[in-house]
Amino acid sequence: MNMSGARERLVVIGGDAAGMSAASQARRLKGPDELEIVAFERGHFTSYSACGIPYWVGGDVTDRDRLIARTPEEHRARDIDLRLRTEVTELDLDGQRVRARDVDTGEESWTSYDKLVIATGARPIRPDMPGAEAAGVHGVQTLDDGQALLDTLEGTRGRRAVVVGAGYIGVEMAEALINRGYEVTVVNRGSEPMSTLDPDMGCLVHEAMEGLGITMVNDAEVTKILTGDDGAVRAVVTQDREFPADVVVLGIGVSPETTLATAAGLPLGPHGGLLTDRSMRVRGHEDIWAGGDCVEVLDLVSGQERHIPLGTHANKHGQVIGTNVGGGYATFPGVVGTAVSKVCDLEIARTGLREKDAHRVGLRFESVTIESTSRAGYYPNASPMTVKMLAEQRTGRLLGVQIVGREGAGKRVDIAAVALTAGMTAEQMTALDLGYAPPFSPVWDPVLVAARKAAAKVRGSL
Template sequence: MKILIVGGVAGGATSAARLRRLDEKNPIILFEKGAYISYANCGLPYYIGGVIEEREKLFVQSAEEFGTRYGIDVRVNTEVLSIHPEEKLVKAKNLITGETYEETYDKLILSPGADPIVPPLPGIKSEGIFTIRNVTDTDYIKEYITTKNVQRAIVVGAGFIGLEMAENLHELGVQVSIVEMSDQVMGPLDYSMASIVHQHLKTKNVEFYLLDGVKSFEKLEDGSIVVELMSGRKITVDMVILSIGVKPTIKLAKESGLEIGEAGGIKVNSYLQTSNPDVYAVGDAIEFPSPITGKPFLNYLAGPANRQGRICADNIILGNVTEYKGSISTAIAKVFDITVASTGIASKILKKSGIKYLDSITHSASHAGYYPGAIPMTIKIIYQPETGKLFGAQVVGYDSVDKRLDLIASVVKKGGTIYDLIDIEHAYAPPYSSAKDPVNMAGYVAENILKGKVKIKHWRHVNAQETLKGTVYLDVRTKDEFELGSIPGAINIPIDELRDNLHLLNKSNTIVAFCAVGLRGYLAARILMQNGFENVFNLNGGYKTWEYAVKKQSNEDIYKNLVVKKDDHIYQAQNKSVKVSSGNAIKVDACGLQCPGPIMKLKKVFDTADSGNVYEVSATDPGFAKDVVSWCNMTGNKLIDVTSNAGKISAIIEKAEQKKTSVQRNTQNGASFVVFSDDLDKALATFVLANGAASSGKKVTLFFTFWGLNIIKKTEKPSVKKDIVSRMFEMMMPSNSKKLALSKMNMFGIGAKMMRNQMKNKGVASLEQMMNDAQENGVEFVACQMSMDVMGVKKEEMYDFVQTGGVATFLEKSDESNLNLFL
C-alpha cells in the first residue's frame, strides 16, 4: 500500500512516523512545500525574543534525519499542485528545480495546515510588514530587527501569538504597540477575564488600542512605516507584525472535489476520512464537531493535530479502528508575568449559540496563603444550569495556572460536572496548594449556586439606575476597604457587624451583597436569606471582578515623548528608567490596596521616616505607577526607580532631608478648582473664576471629576463602543456643555435656555466661549481618570486639550496653589 502525505509538522509528520512504526514495508512519501517538516511552531516568538537562543533547538528533526530514521521519502520544497481522486494521483512541483511530475497513491493524507490572514489593505505588501507562521517568517523577522535597528513595532491582532510576539519584542527593547479590532485581547476569554490581562499589560508599559483597526500602511523614504488606524491615529514604526488570525488551507481539497464543511474546513468523519474514503485529513485544515456543542468548528492547536495524526495512521493500517472524539480547545499562553489559559467554550460563544449556561468566578491563592509567595489567581467556570455539566473554564494568574486548567480540562473532556471538581483529590502541601484547592473551591461555589444557597449578580448588571428601582448594593468589607473605593451608591455594613444591623435594611428591596472576592459576600447573603430577606444576590467574583471590568481597558498614546535615537531618527518613545538595585531598602507592602490606598500608606510611612532612608514600596494598583511620580514631585522625596514584575509595581524612594520635605514653591501664583457638578450655573461660576484668576497671572488647573466630566465633552463626539453600564450612564447624563441644566428653576430645560438667552442679551460670553477663553489663557484642564473609568467616559469623547490624571496629580497641583475651590 502506497501512502502519500501532503504537509508535515504536527499532523503530517506524526502520521508518517506512526505509519512506519505500524508497518515497515509500505512506501511512504511526504511532500512539504517549505524547507522544514518538523519544528516547534509555538516556539517561534521566543526565538525572536532571544529566550530560545539557538535556532537549531526549534527543530525536532531535519528532513534528512527523519527520512533516514523512518525509511520515508521526504520531499521538501515540493508543492502538490493538484489531487485527482478518481485516478488516485497527485501532481507535484519541485520548487528548486521547477520539475513537475505525478505520483500515484493507495491512501492519501492531507495536512496542509492554515495560512495567515492578510487583508487587502493599502501598503500591506511593503517591506517591514510580516506574518509569523513558519521558520522562514521567523528568520526574516529576526534579520530585519537586527539589520534595520528596529526601535518601534506594531503588532496587529491580540490573540495568543500576537501577545507572545508583543512580549518578546518588548524584551528586546522595542517599543511595542498592539492594535485589536475587538473590545478585548485573547478571543477565547470572556471579557471579565480579559480585563485582567488588560490591566496587567498597562503595568508593563505596553501601548495597546482596542476597538480599533488598521486602515492603511505607508512606507516612507527613511524606511519607517506610517500605520493609519480606523480611528484616524497615525503611528510611525519600523516594523509591523500581522497576527490577525489564520484560515484553513483548503484550496487543494476544494479543487479536487472533496467536501468543505459549514465552518470552512475540510469535512471529515470520526475516522478522519474526507468525503473520499481513500483520502484522510488532519490538522488545522479540518473541521470537526465540538464535543461540547456538537457544532463543527476549526481548531488551530498542535496537541489535537498530533493526536489526529496518530489516529489517522492507525485507521489506514488497521482499518478504521479508532475514532477521533474532537477537541475542547485547551490552550495556554504566557503574557509577560501572567499566565492565561482556557478550555472548552466561553460564555459569550454559548450565548450566541443560544445555549443556556451559568458561570461563576473565584479568586484564590496559588498555594496556602500562610506559606510565603502565595499569588492570586482567578478561575471562571461555565456550566449547564440543570446538571452542572462543565462547558469550559478560564484561568488567569501568575503561578500554577497550567496545573489548575489541566485538572478542569480533564473533567470537561470526559463530559464531567462541577461536582467532579469538588471530588478531585489533589496533591497537597503548603508550597503547592491549599487543603481545598482553587479547583475544588470553584466547584464548591458553583454547587452553592446550583443548589440555591445563593443567587448571583454579574458585573455587567451593576448599574446606577437599579438603585432608583430599590436595589441596594451592600459592601460588607471593612470600613477601611470601603473608604478606598466601592461601587457608586453602595452602603457599607462590615460582615462582622451585619447581624446587629439588619434593621437598617429593607426586606422589600433587592440587595446585592459584595466583598473583595466573593466569600464574605456569600456569607452576607446567607445571613440575610435566613433572616427573611428574599431578593438577595452575591456579586459574582466580588468587587475585584467588577473593578477590573469597568476600568479603562485600553492604553493609548503612551509613547508621546520624542527621543532622538543613535541612528539620528526621531522616535515617539520614552527613555527607559535606569534600573537600580533596591539594596537594603526598607520594604513597604501596599499590595491589595486601591487608589488612593498605596499613596496613603506611603505618606503614613514617610511621616515618621528618617531622612536618607530608602524604601521599596510594592503595590498592585496599576495607577500607583503614575501617582507615585506626582507624589514624589509634590513632597520633594526622591523617586529612584519604578518597575513592574509579576503583578507588583515597585517604587524605590529616598526620604528627603527634613527641610526639603515641604518643597519651596511659589504658592502665590496658583489656583486649583475641583469641578464636581455639571449644573450650568455652577459651570459658569467655575469659568468666571478661572478666567479671572488666569487674567491675574495665576496658573489655574481645573480638575473635572464625576458629573463635572460632562462639561468638557465634545459636542460632536466620535462613536465609541461601551459596555452596558457605561451606556446607562451615558443615557442619564448630559451629552455636552450645551445640554447642561440649571441647579434650580430648570423647568425641564426652559430655565437653562432662558439663562443662555439672558446672558446673550447682557453681552455675557457663553459657557462654550468661556471655556475657549480659559484654554487660551493657559488654564489646564485635567479629567479624573478614576471618574472616567467609573462613569464610562472615554478620552475620545472629551476635548483634545483635556489631560487625564489621578489623585496624586491633583494634590501636586493643589500644593502649588493658594486658592483651592470645590465646585
C-alpha cells in the same frame, strides 16, 4: 486501492506535525516492503514547532534548529521519501494521483497513491489593505517567517513595534518584542485582548499587559500601513489614530489551507476546514485522511465543529491517521477547546465554552468568578489567580473554565479539561481529590472554590 497484495503507496501532503506524525506512525507499523511513503513539503523544513517561534524571536530559544523535532534527513533515514520544496498543485481523486511542482525548477509530475493524507496546514490571514506587504511587516507562521522577522529586527535601528491582533500569537509576540527591548503597542479589533476569553477575563490580561509596559489599544481597526520612501513600514493607521512603527507583526489568525481540497470537491465545514470522521478519514472517502490545521474538529462541549490550529491537536491527528493507515485502529474523539498561553509572567488559560459560545449553541448557564491563590496564602510567592467557571443550568454540567494568574495558573486548566471530557457537573467537581500541599495549592484548590460557587449558583437557580 491496491488489491494485488503488492506494496501500497501512501502520499502525504504537508511535512509538518500532522503529516509527518502520520508518516512516522505508519512507518512504525508497516515496513518499506509493505508501504511506500512519499511526502511532499513546499518549504525547507519538516516537523517543526510553529508554536515555538515567538520564543525564538524573543530570544528564549537561541537556536532555530531546536524548534525542529525531526529533520528531513531523519525522516529519510526511516524510509520516507520526503520531497522538500515540492508543492502539490492538484488532487485527482478519480485517478488516485497528485500533481506536484518543484518550487525551484517549476517542473511538474504526477504521483499516484493508494492512500492519501492531507496535512496542508493553515495560511495566515493577511489584511487586505495598503501596505500589508511592505518591508518590515511580518507574519510568524513558519520558520521562514520567523527568520525574516529576526532579520528585520537585526537590521532596524528603531525600537517601536506594533503587533496587530491580541490573540495567542499577538500576546506572545508582544512578550517577545518586549524581551528584545522594543516599545510595543498591540492594536486589537476587540474590546479586550484574548478574545478566546470572555471580556471580563480579557480585561485582566489587558491590565497586566499595561503593567508590563505594553501599550494596549482595543476597539481599533487597522485601515492601512504607511511606508517610508525606502518602502519600509513607518506606521500603522487605525480608524482614528496613527501608531509609528519600525516593525509590524501580524497576529490576526489563520484559516485552513484547503485550496487543493476545495478544487477536488472534498467536504468542508462551516469554518472552511476539511471534515473528517472519528478516524480522521475525510468524510465519504475511504482512503483519504486529513489532520492538523487544515481540518475542523468536533467540540465535545458544544457538539459543533471548530477550527483550532494547534500543534498538540496536529500531533494527535497524525498519530491517529498513521495508526489507521498502518492497519491499526485509533480515533480522535474531539476537543474541549483547551488553550494556555503567557505574556511574561502572566498565565492565561481557557477550556470549554465562553459565555458567547454557550449563548450561540443554545446552552443556558450560570457563571461565577472567584479569586484565589496559586499556593497556600501563607506560603512564599503565593500569587493571585482568577478563575471563571460556567455551568449549565438545571444539569450543573461544567461548560467552561477560564483562568488568569501568575505561576501555577495556566496548567490548572487541565483539571477542567478532563472534567469537561468526562461530562462532570460542578457539584461532582467539588469533591475532586486534587493534589494539596502548601507549596502547591490552598487547601481548597482555586478550581474547587470555583466549582463550589458554581454548584451553589446552579442549585439556587433551580
